[in-house]
Amino acid sequence: MAVQADVERTRPDRTLLSPDCTARENGTATRAKARTPDEWRPPTDSGFREVGIAFLWACLIMAPILGIGTWFVYGDWREKEDARLAVIWAAQAYERLIAAPAEGMVPVSDAVRGRDLFTSACIACHGPQGTGVVGLGKNLVESDFVAGRTDDELRQFLVMGRPNARPVAMPPKGGRDDLTDDDLRHIVAFVRGLQDPRRMPELPAVVAAAPSEEQKTAALQAAGGDAELAEYIASGDKLFHSTCIACHGKAGVGVQGNGKALVKNSFVQSLDDDGLLAFIKQGRTPTDPKNTTGIQMPPKGGNPALSDDDILDIISYLRTLQGDKPVTTPAIK
Numbered sequence: 001m002a003v004q005a006d007v008e009r010t011r012p013d014r015t016l017l018s019p020d021c022t023a024r025e026n027g028t029a030t031r032a033k034a035r036t037p038d039e040w041r042p043p044t045d046s047g048f049r050e051v052g053i054a055f056l057w058a059c060l061i062m063a064p065i066l067g068i069g070t071w072f073v074y075g076d077w078r079e080k081e082d083a084r085l086a087v088i089w090a091a092q093a094y095e096r097l098i099a100a101p102a103e104g105m106v107p108v109s110d111a112v113r114g115r116d117l118f119t120s121a122c123i124a125c126h127g128p129q130g131t132g133v134v135g136l137g138k139n140l141v142e143s144d145f146v147a148g149r150t151d152d153e154l155r156q157f158l159v160m161g162r163p164n165a166r167p168v169a170m171p172p173k174g175g176r177d178d179l180t181d182d183d184l185r186h187i188v189a190f191v192r193g194l195q196d197p198r199r200m201p202e203l204p205a206v207v208a209a210a211p212s213e214e215q216k217t218a219a220l221q222a223a224g225g226d227a228e229l230a231e232y233i234a235s236g237d238k239l240f241h242s243t244c245i246a247c248h249g250k251a252g253v254g255v256q257g258n259g260k261a262l263v264k265n266s267f268v269q270s271l272d273d274d275g276l277l278a279f280i281k282q283g284r285t286p287t288d289p290k291n292t293t294g295i296q297m298p299p300k301g302g303n304p305a306l307s308d309d310d311i312l313d314i315i316s317y318l319r320t321l322q323g324d325k326p327v328t329t330p331a332i333k
Contacts, residue, residue: 093148114190135296236317
């Protein structure tokens with residue numbers, strides 16, 4: 001009992017504590033009560049600051065990468081979109097040409113010269129009015145390709161031709177390697193008039209050009225000195241090289257991917273003049289079982305202006321290509 005009394009005497013009496021001490025004690029208790037068990041405070045060593053700094057660095061590093069990637073994606077899309085719009089624009093070239101005010105009138109001399117050259121180099125595949133021949137040449141009048149190119153670009157295209165064109169190759173200069181740049185310029189001028197009739201002047205009637213002296217000399221030799229037959233041959237030479245050359249080549253040697261060679265040609269040799277005349281007037285479609293090339297041969301070689309006499313002259317010239325012997329029998333007219 002004495003020990004217990006001593007302990008009691010040493011325990012501080014709460015009633016003897018000063019008011020300040022009591023208040024502090026009560027405040028601590030109050031704050032303790034205000035702090036709920038669910039409240040969370042990050043420890044001072046949690047690493048959030050370091051994570052934030054790392055995130056910022058990652059953004060700085062990724063920003064240029066994402067920017068470059070976005071630029072490339074956009075560039076690829078822009079390129080494809082520009083190509084798509086260019087195709088649409090090119091496909092409307094003829095419509096824009098007709099809708100726009102007409103350009104200057106083609107000079108008469110240029111148009112006449114261009115018409116004569118067009119007839120000798122282009123008519124077989126593109127027709128006398130440039131509207132095309134089925135299975136051979138395209139319509140030049142309504143061509144977006146033609147309308148969308150400058151005169152110089154079109155002239156250069158004629159120089160190169162299109163050897164891989166389908167269904168028929170377009171030979172350089174239409175198979176006329178003797179055409180000069182000035183000749184091609186005249187052809188382009190004539191085609192411009194065909195495509196936009198507002199620019200085409202009134203042209204004089206076509207006058208058939210006479211055979212050259214070289215052609216007359218060669219014809220007289222082939223005819224064995226027969227002047228009448230030589231006249232037919234020379235005329236046929238001229239007509240052949242203005243209608244048939246594009247498909248069958250100069251002097252009938254043929255054009256690869258197009259018309260067959262007519263030199264020493266067994267088919268030509270198998271027909272008399274009347275049979276060959278009927279064949280040329282009729283032509284041969286690609287579906288004809290006897291057509292071994294699959295290429296259209298238009299009636300009259302695509303030149304409807306040819307008369308029977310003109311075709312017989314061409315036949316007289318073809319006979320000179322079949323062997324070494326001179327032709328001795330004139331074509332029947």
